[in-house]
Structures are given as structure tokens and as C-alpha cells.
Amino acid sequence: MDFNLTEERRMLQDSLGRFLSDKYDHESRRKVIAAGKPYDAGLFAGLAELGVLGALFAEDQGGFGGLGFDLSVVFEELGRAGVIEPVLPAVLTGSLVAENADLVENIIAGEAVVTLAHSEAAARYDLNYVTTTSSNGVLNGAKVHVLNGAQASYLVVSAREGGDDWDKDGIALFLVRTDATGVTITDHVNNDGTSGATVVLDNVTPDARLTGGFAALELAVARGTLALSAEALGAMESAKALTLDYLKERKQFGIPIGKFQALQHRMADVLIEVEQARSAVINLAGHMEADRDTRERHVSATKNLMGRVGAQVVEEAVQMHGGIGMTDEYALSHFARRITMIDHWLGDVDHHLARFIDLSAGEA
Incomplete structure (x- = not known):
């Protein structure tokens, strides 16, 4: 490859x-x-x-x-x-x-924002947990953590047409205008500065029922996970660069603190971990067109690793900077928040570790 x-x-x-x-x-x-x-x-x-x-x-x-x-x-x-x-x-x-x-x-063309309204309050990252219902042509339910929900023109809403909350076959996808009757959107600002929203659907008539159900949703989330992992990698590179510059500029006892062997060792560990993260992103990108089981194993393996590496990079970068590292005026704080938030989008470290184990055992 x-x-x-x-x-x-x-x-x-x-x-x-x-x-x-x-x-x-x-x-x-x-x-x-x-x-x-x-x-x-x-x-x-x-x-x-x-x-x-x-x-x-x-x-x-x-x-x-x-x-x-x-x-x-x-x-x-x-x-x-x-x-x-x-x-x-x-x-x-x-x-x-x-x-x-x-x-x-x-x-x-950038003229319309269409966002995914899938996550629900009790789902704990499980894609097949959907309590929003589609019955008699209308949608009822609530979605949380809808990225840019308040700025979107349309929502892609997952809803259950039949079966229990854990039945994948009962999930369907619908296109809904954000200004449709019965749609209530409450926006908020996430810790990293991005925009999120809670969406309540009360007898909403969708514009269309989309082709594809759970399998299409899973593929879309896999693509989103790759995008987030690559974004986290870029943010880690910036955090690493800021830390290297700081170690060269900040002085103690008349010499740059980057001359201290203990900090050199810690920075070397960061460099190694970031390169491991890069390899994971490349590996996932190369397997996005693989069969479902292979693709999803790589999705969970990569998202788990990115969360672990991201936490280490953030901790080391902030600690080596000291207090300035988390001030709003300094760029590192924003990269630290974004890397941390990415771990909680589309499944965190613990979720994807358990999912990888299940996928490897053929149970998911």
C-alpha cells in the first residue's frame, strides 16, 4: 500500500x-x-x-x-x-x-450547512441506541451534541421505525429542515469554542426519508472519526511546535530550559507518540475503503490511540509550559481543549477499546 x-x-x-x-x-x-x-x-x-x-x-x-x-x-x-x-x-x-x-x-459551495442529529442523552456512544421515533410520517424525540445545529439549514436525523432501542435494522435516516414546524434548537458553545446544540423534534414532518439505514450511518461516522483523528494529529503537531519553541526561549539559571535533560527526555516521548499517532491516521485512511469489519476495527483502534496520545501530549505540553499553558491568551490552551474535546466526539478511549475487543471477537 x-x-x-x-x-x-x-x-x-x-x-x-x-x-x-x-x-x-x-x-x-x-x-x-x-x-x-x-x-x-x-x-x-x-x-x-x-x-x-x-x-x-x-x-x-x-x-x-x-x-x-x-x-x-x-x-x-x-x-x-x-x-x-x-x-x-x-x-x-x-x-x-x-x-x-x-x-x-x-x-x-459553502452555501448550506447540513449536520448529523444522531446522539441521544443515554446512548453512551452506541450508534444503534436510538429512541427518536418515526411513526405515521412524523418524527418525535430529542438529539444532543448536534455539531453546528443552530447554524445548519438541514439536519440528517436518525429515528427508529421499529424494534427496540438496540435493534440496528429498525433505524432509518431522514432529512429535516431546521426551520420546520416542531423543530426546537437550543445552541451552546463547547469548551473548545465549537458550536453545539440540542434538538427537540415534536411531530416533525421530514422533507425526505434517505436511502440507507444503520450501515450508511456507521460508514458516515467512520469517515467522521478519521477526520477527527487527523484534526487531532494536526492540533498535536501545533502543540508540539509551541512547546519546542517555549523550551528554547524560556530560561532558568541563564540557560534555555530545553537544555535540561529531564525535559529533553519528556519532549522525546512526545515526539515519538505524535509519530505513532500519525501512523495510526495513515493506516485508518488506507483502510476506509476496506470491508466493514476490517474498517471498523481500524476505526476503533485509531480513535482509542488518538485519545491516549492526545491526553499525553496535552499533559506534557501544559506541564512543560507551566501556568501560561492554560491561559486563554496563549494558543496552546485552545489546542489542548480541542484535543481533549475530540476524544469525546464519536466515542472516547474507553468506548473504542471495548468496541475493538468486541469487533475482534466478532460480536459487534
């Missing part, structure tokens, strides 16, 4: 990196969050114009990518810059709404 990036992906990586370096920094992100805005609409439009959203979709969907390495290239750069704009929702829903060509075109 060739893990080298194609020329097109290298070009995308370089152009996205340059764009974010010129247009996006820690202070601009802080200003957006402090102003109570969910994200910078101008920057999001710029990302769409650059082709970032198109890279998340296959050619037959109107894009020019859509494979695992396309996702990892985009999200590593987004993570490196600490971007909070709503790119992840396009990954989570793009494959689910692919039959609606006009809507996909609007997503790629």
Missing part, C-alpha cells in the same frame, strides 16, 4: 496550509469566539472557494476527492490551525445526502 500523497493531495495540502497561515491565527479565532459568533463566515466561504469542501466528496457527487487520504489531508491542516468552522458536518452527512444533488452542490 502506497502511503505517499498524490500530487493533487500535496497541492491541496500546500494551498490550504498557506491559506490558513495567511488568513487564520490564534487572535482571529479568539475574537470570533469572544464576539459570540459560532465561526467566521468569511473564512468558511474562503475554504469553500479554495475547494476544501469539494475535496470531501467523490467526483460523481460533484467533488474531486472523497477518499480516506483526502479527508486526512484536509483535517490535519484544519487541526494544525485550530479551525472551528463547520467542515466536519459535511463529512458526517455528505455520504448520507448524496442522492440530493442540489443539496450536495450547496454544501460544496
Whole structure:
């Protein structure tokens, strides 16, 4: 398997990196969050114009990518810059709404945000736990942790048409306008500055019942997990770079603290762990088109490892910085929050360890 990036992906990586370096920094992100805005609409439009959203979709969907390495290239750069704009929702829903060509075109152009409304309060990350119901043509239930729910034009809602709360075959997916009668959205700001929401559905008539059920949902979440893992990798790279610079600049006893052997050893451990995380992301990207069981084992193995490595990188980076490491004015604090939050999106360390064991035993 060739893990080298194609020329097109290298070009995308370089152009996205340059764009974010010129247009996006820690202070601009802080200003957006402090102003109570969910994200910078101008920057999001710029990302769409650059082709970032198109890279998340296959050619037959109107894009020019859509494979695992396309996702990892985009999200590593987004993570490196600490971007909070709503790119992840396009990954989570793009494959689910692919039959609606006009809507996909609007997503790629950055003119519509479509997000996934699946998680429920008691689900504990289990995808097949759905109590929202579809009966007599209407939806009833509540969804939590809906990323950019308050900014979305449409929701992809999972609902149960039959069976108990753990029956995968009873799950169906529906397209719902956020301004539809009976939809109530309560937004909030997550700890990392991203926008989340709780969505309540009260006798809501959906726009459409989408093709595909649990299997389509599982694939979409697998793609989202790859995107998050690549984003965490980019954030770890930035945290590592900030720490290296600090060790060179901060002095004690007249010499840079990076000269102290104990800190050198700790930094070496961080470098090794980040490279292990990179290998895991590359491995998952290369297995996104594999059969379901193989793909999902790699999904859980990667998400578990990213959570463990992320926690170590955050702890070491903050400790080596001292108190400044968690001040809002300093960029490291934002990368630390984002890395920590990513562990709790789409399943945390403990969930994916148990899931990997079950998948390996053929029980999931």
C-alpha cells in the first residue's frame, strides 16, 4: 500500500496550509469566539472557494476527492490551525445526502450547512441506541451534541421505525429542515469554542426519508472519526511546535530550559507518540475503503490511540509550559481543549477499546 500523497493531495495540502497561515491565527479565532459568533463566515466561504469542501466528496457527487487520504489531508491542516468552522458536518452527512444533488452542490459551495442529529442523552456512544421515533410520517424525540445545529439549514436525523432501542435494522435516516414546524434548537458553545446544540423534534414532518439505514450511518461516522483523528494529529503537531519553541526561549539559571535533560527526555516521548499517532491516521485512511469489519476495527483502534496520545501530549505540553499553558491568551490552551474535546466526539478511549475487543471477537 502506497502511503505517499498524490500530487493533487500535496497541492491541496500546500494551498490550504498557506491559506490558513495567511488568513487564520490564534487572535482571529479568539475574537470570533469572544464576539459570540459560532465561526467566521468569511473564512468558511474562503475554504469553500479554495475547494476544501469539494475535496470531501467523490467526483460523481460533484467533488474531486472523497477518499480516506483526502479527508486526512484536509483535517490535519484544519487541526494544525485550530479551525472551528463547520467542515466536519459535511463529512458526517455528505455520504448520507448524496442522492440530493442540489443539496450536495450547496454544501460544496459553502452555501448550506447540513449536520448529523444522531446522539441521544443515554446512548453512551452506541450508534444503534436510538429512541427518536418515526411513526405515521412524523418524527418525535430529542438529539444532543448536534455539531453546528443552530447554524445548519438541514439536519440528517436518525429515528427508529421499529424494534427496540438496540435493534440496528429498525433505524432509518431522514432529512429535516431546521426551520420546520416542531423543530426546537437550543445552541451552546463547547469548551473548545465549537458550536453545539440540542434538538427537540415534536411531530416533525421530514422533507425526505434517505436511502440507507444503520450501515450508511456507521460508514458516515467512520469517515467522521478519521477526520477527527487527523484534526487531532494536526492540533498535536501545533502543540508540539509551541512547546519546542517555549523550551528554547524560556530560561532558568541563564540557560534555555530545553537544555535540561529531564525535559529533553519528556519532549522525546512526545515526539515519538505524535509519530505513532500519525501512523495510526495513515493506516485508518488506507483502510476506509476496506470491508466493514476490517474498517471498523481500524476505526476503533485509531480513535482509542488518538485519545491516549492526545491526553499525553496535552499533559506534557501544559506541564512543560507551566501556568501560561492554560491561559486563554496563549494558543496552546485552545489546542489542548480541542484535543481533549475530540476524544469525546464519536466515542472516547474507553468506548473504542471495548468496541475493538468486541469487533475482534466478532460480536459487534
